[in-house]
Amino acid sequence: MLKPHMKRKILVVLVGVFAVALLLTVRLSYLMIAKSEYYMEIAEALHDRERSIKAKRGVIYDRNGVELASNKPVCSVSVIHSQITDEDAVVDALCGVLDLSEGEVRKKVQANTIREKIKSNVDKEIADKLREMDLDGVMIDEDYKRYYPYDTLASKVLGFTGADNQGIVGIEVAYEETLAGVPGSILTMTDAHGYELENEAESRIEPIPGDNLHISIDVNIQKYAEQAATKVMKAKNAQRVSVVMMNPQNGEIYAMVNVPEYNLNEPYTLVGMESYEGSKQDALNTMWRNFCINDTYEPGSTFKLVTAVAALEEGVVNLDDGFSCPGFRVVEDRRIRCHKVGGHGSETFAEGFKNSCNPVFMDVGARVGVSAMYENYEKLGLFEKTGVDLPGEASSIMHKQENVKAVELATMSFGQSFQITPLQLLRAASAAVNGGTLVTPHFGMYTTDEAGTVKETFQYNMEESAIEKETSETMKLLLESVVAEGSGNKAQIAGYRIGGKTATSEKLPRGNGKYISSFLGFAPANNPQIIGIILIDEPEGIYYGGTIAAPVMGEMFANILPYLGVEEDYTEQEESSEDTNETDGIDVELDTSSQSNGNDLIE
Amino acid sequence: MAKKKKSGGLFNSIKEFFQELFIKSDYVDYPLMFVTLFLVVFGLVMVYSTSSYTAELKLGQATYYLVRQGMFALLGVCVMLFISRMDYHFLKKFSVPLMLVVIVLLVALPFVGVESHGAVRWINIFGFQFQPSEFAKPIIALFTAHIASIKSARIGELKIMAKVLILPVIAIVLITSENLSTGIICTAIACVIVFVTSPKVKQFLVIGGILVCVMIGFLLVASYRLERIDIWLNPEKYDSGYQTLQSLYAIGSGGLFGKGLGQSIQKLGFIPESHNDYIFSVVCEELGLFGAICVIGMFMFLIWRCVIIAVNTEDLYGALIVVGIITHIAVQVLVNIAVVTNSIPPTGVPLPFISYGGTALVCVLAEVGIVLSVSRHLRVAKEY
Structure with missing residues (x-):
């Protein structure tokens, strides 16, 4: 028989169970109502996979x-x-x-x-x-x-x-x-294993x-420039050859060559670097480098055009001003040689330019003075990056203005003791020959969507009248004379007026016999449609820019100019001696009885 | 009747045995039977829902766990119906020997047991694996009820109470060393039976106090158990809090009405073995707070029916067995839900009728069978 206390206690047990069950229900309600959103969010983050x-x-x-x-x-x-x-x-x-x-x-x-x-x-x-x-x-x-x-x-x-x-x-x-x-x-x-859930x-x-x-690259110009560069690289057994072809009027780059080029479809296969020091990654980085913009060099004689621009801008020289070259110039305690050992003797500024005579430029540089020289560098964009739309552009390496004394000014006047990129030089030269506009070299022109409609046309900074128009006109004549009668004569081609400047820069440290031979040219000389620079790095044998770089540029122009639709102009070429009249106001004397100097030494 | 006389002595004696064994009454507590059957069927649905995806993935057969559980459910229901027709008094004969067998098995377990899930809890007999501790629960209930009903008059005396509890305590100590949660359940069963029998109250408050102290001492002695407490309080800080967290995510994402049957995402491998101890969290995720309260209500209804039977029976032995079974089912349900909702530190207790597990299902159905048998007796007793 169940006693009453037993029944009571059974009920106590029942009440106890119900009470705990009620507590758990409350807990469950809290989790499923109050905390529901919180847990649901975490759970969904756990389940979703993107x-x-x-x-x-x-x-x-x-x-x-x-x-x-x-x-x-x-x-x-x-x-x-x-x-x-x-x-x-x-x-x-x-x-x-x-x-x-x-x-x-x-x-x-x-x-x-x-x-x-x-x-x-x-x-x-x-x-x-x-x-x-x-x-x-x-x-x-x-x-x-x-x-x-x-x-x-x-x-x-x-x-x-x-x-x-x-x-x-x-x-x-x-x-x-x-x-x-x-x-x-x-x-x-997904489930816990990451399987996607169907349905x-x-x-x-x-x-x-x-x-x-x-x-703005033109496949044909690029191809042609690459072939020409490769040919000269092989012929001179050079380390590498770089070429840039640009429209000097607006900065559109037609071609930028750095041979040896690598295969873009196999970018991790080393080309032309069978042996390398250091890690393979370093070697690859070197292979991928674009020397036209990623590296600086001493421009050498091509830079004399900048000195000439500065002198003309400042009005410190006339083309017929007389200079004399004994083969060297003593600046302070230093004796700085001309490339022509015996000296050019007595010559005008125009002749000195044509001859690429170092003492003439030292004198001209001294006349301009340090601060005016730096102002002109500034005008030609030599202290800034060109703004080309490629990554990793290098900055120029220049003396601090307060450190520039007579010796530094003298060497800078003919392109030594500082470094710029080839593209910076090309940009400055463009301004010198296009009427004075400092352009931004660039590749990107516009974008299109899938259907081919133009979405965005890129605008680039054009600094008009960076230098005087007259200066530019004079520079065209001076540079044309270099090709027509001076050191750049190997760049001549029939039917076109070419302007240009050669350079042979000795690589640092001096005296190791390594050179960069270069030529900067543009055409037609009276209305430049294309400007280009070629740099041959460490050529073997003859290394003078006028001998090895200029003819390559000439050859390229001979193909590119007709391709660009630039008409031939025989008569003007033949009458080049007379067309100095164009530049009225400036007394230019261009001696046509060119010394046809085959003079490779003249830079 | 005519047949029986022809078949002679042997048949007669068998018949007499069965007549003695079975109750002639057709009455049974149908509400209890139906709520039990409902829970079993609901359990099968949930086992299929929780296990089909992982079973398909790992075993290539979505119904693998359902079929196994279904077979045990069938067996369990047969056992339940069979036992419900028996006169439970015959169990008195078996309670002492079974208690001894359980103790022997528990002693032998470390030597002959099969390891699974990192613990030796299974014994393999004739290719049939079972857990002695699972059987220990009903046997402790039967044994304690039997002895307590005999000694009910003097059970208030501590000496007598100790006599009643001595064998269960030995079994409980053996179980607890291997499996804390089952130990707690067994302790609860034995204590509640004695509590109900005894006229006194104060001594149980003392016993309760002692048990709490023992628990705390237990936790302090084993530092890994203390860590468990910390995992309980801050599950997100521990790797081993993973299961708890996943369970909370499942419960929380259920909301009021759940995602719908079969729509749980957490069961897809996020909750490890979601068809086992943590099946209730999937119930919450799929059926929502509404479904969860229904399930809890179902269990409370079952317990209430059992209490009605216990209170109304005139037989102390029967009442005490029912009390033991109530305690077993109630503690297991409450502890399971408390663990799943991270209300107490995690411990492995399956949800009766619903969690996957053959031995446990057959055992709990057999227990309900005993309760049903008591309910028949109740009706018989009233008829007299």
């Missing part, structure tokens, strides 16, 4: 619409372990088709992961073979890979992209934002393809 969809990278076109960089469909092959039905068949197929070692593939096939990537960047044709086999558990994803149809063409300008299609060097990185586009994404729910609503954001970029 899978990005690559955006198609914009195509790079040359100025005529030729593709320089485009996209090639490639595939990536991966396996999903849990879906594989016939492991051996899968391993055999993957080894056979993709040419991989069996051990490696088997390990990946057996890996119990969500998804194991076997190989990416597989050519579409090869991937199609695998697709035809229709093996369970083998996934083939289509992807795009950057592809450069011309392999080496303008490699150091264009640059290449990395594994994620991101720009690494050159235009590809400078215009990353334009080209890259915006990747899309697929939001899916779960997925939200998809479509990728926005990158814009196409049209650059």
Whole structure:
């Protein structure tokens, strides 16, 4: 028999159980109402997985619409372990088709992961073979890979992209934002192992393809310049040869060559550097360098045009001012030689320019003075970067103005004891011959969308009247005389008026017999449509710029000028002695009975 | 009747045995039976819901766990119905020997047991694996109820109470060394039976106090258990708080009405073995607070029915067995829900009827069978 106290106690137990159950219900309500949002958010963050969809990278076109960089469909092959039905068949197929070692593939096939990537960047044709086999558990994803149809063409300008299609060097990185586009994404729910859940609503954001970029490079000019540069590099067994071709009127760069160029489709294969010191990465970085803008050099005699501009701007010299050259000039305690050992004797400024006579420029430089000289450097943009749309542009290395004494001023007057980039010199020279406008050298012209409609046209800074128009007119005549009668005569071509200046700069440290031979030229001399510079680094044998660099420029102009539609002008060429009349107001005497001096020594 | 006379002595004696064994009454507590069957079926649905995805993934067969659990459920329901027709008094004969067998098995467990999940809790007999501690729960209930009902008159005396509890305490000590949560459940079963039998109250407050002190001492002695407390308070700081956190995410994302049956995301591998101890958190995620309260209500209804039976029976032994079974089911349900909601430090207790696990399901159904049998007796007793 149950006693009353037992029944009571049973009820106590029941009440106890109900009480605890009630407490737990309260706790549960708290979790599921008050904290519901908090936990739900964490849980969703845990379940959602964002899978990005690559955006198609914009195509790079040359100025005529030729593709320089485009996209090639490639595939990536991966396996999903849990879906594989016939492991051996899968391993055999993957080894056979993709040419991989069996051990490696088997390990990946057996890996119990969500998804194991076997190989990416597989050519579409090869991937199609695998697709035809229709093996369970083998996934083939289509992807795009950057592809450069011309392999080496303008490699150091264009640059290449990395594994994620991101720009690494050159235009590809400078215009990353334009080209890259915006990747899309697929939001899916996954389980704890990362498997995507079927039937779960997925939200998809479509990728926005990158814009196409049209650059000022002209494939034909670039190709031709590359051929010419390669030819002279081989002939002179030079380290490298750089060429820049630009429109001096607006700064559009037609060609920028740095041979040896590397293959953009295999940017990690070293070219022309069979042996290297240090790490391979350093060697690769050197190979990818664009010497026209990333490095500085002592310009040498080509820089005399800047000194001449300064003197004309300051009005401290007339073309017929007389100078005398004994073969050297003593500045303070230093005896600075002219390249012509015996000296040029008595000569006018115009003749001194033509002869590239160092003492003449030392005198002229001294007349200009330090502060006026620096003001003119400033006007010609030598203290600033050119603003070219490529990454890693180097700055000029100049004396501090307060440190420039007579000796420094003298050496600077003929282009020594400081360093600038070739492109800085080309920009300054453009201003000297285009009527005085300081242009911004550039590649990017405009962008288009997928349909081909222009989206954005790039504007570049043009500093008009950086120097006087008259100065520019005089400079054209002076520089033309260098090619017509002076040291640059090897750049002459029939039917065109060419202006230019040669240089042979000894590389530092002095006396090691290493030179950079260069030539800066433009045409037609009266109305420049193209200006170019060629630099031959460490040529063997004869190393004078006038002998080895000038003829290459002449050869290039002979092909490029007709291509650009610049009409031939025989009569003017033949009557070059008389056309000095153009420059009325300035008394120019250009001696036509050119000493035809084959004088290679004259720089 | 005619047949029986023909078949002779042997058949007669068998018949007599069964007549003695079975109650002739057709009455049974149907509400209890139906709520039990409902919970079993609901458990099967939830086991399928929680296990199908991982089973498909790992074993290539979505119904793997459902089929196994279903077979045990069938067996368990048969056992329940069979026992419900039996006169539970015959269990008196077995309670002492079974208690001894359990103690022997528990002593032998470390030597003959099979290891699984890092603990030796299973014994393998004829290819059939079972956990002695799982059987210990009903056997401790039966044994304590039996002895307490005999000694009920003098159980208020400490000496007598100690006599009643001596064998259960030995079993409990053996179990606790291996499995704390089962030890706690067994302690609760034995204590509640004695508590109900005894006319006194104060001494139980003392016993309760002692048990609490023992628990605290237990925690202080083993530092890893203290760490468990810290994991309980700050689950996000510990790797081992992972399961608790995942459970909270599941419960929290359920909201008022849940995501709908089968729609849980947390069961997809986030909660490890979500068909086991943490199945209730998936119930919350899929059916919401509404569903969770329904499930808790179902259990409370079951316990209430059991209490009605215990209070109304005229037989002390039967009442005490029911009290033991009530305690078993109630403690397990409350502790499980408390763990899942991170209300107490985590400990592995399955939810009766619903969590995956064959031995436990058959045991708990057998227990309900005993309660049903008591309910039949109740009706019989009233008829007299």
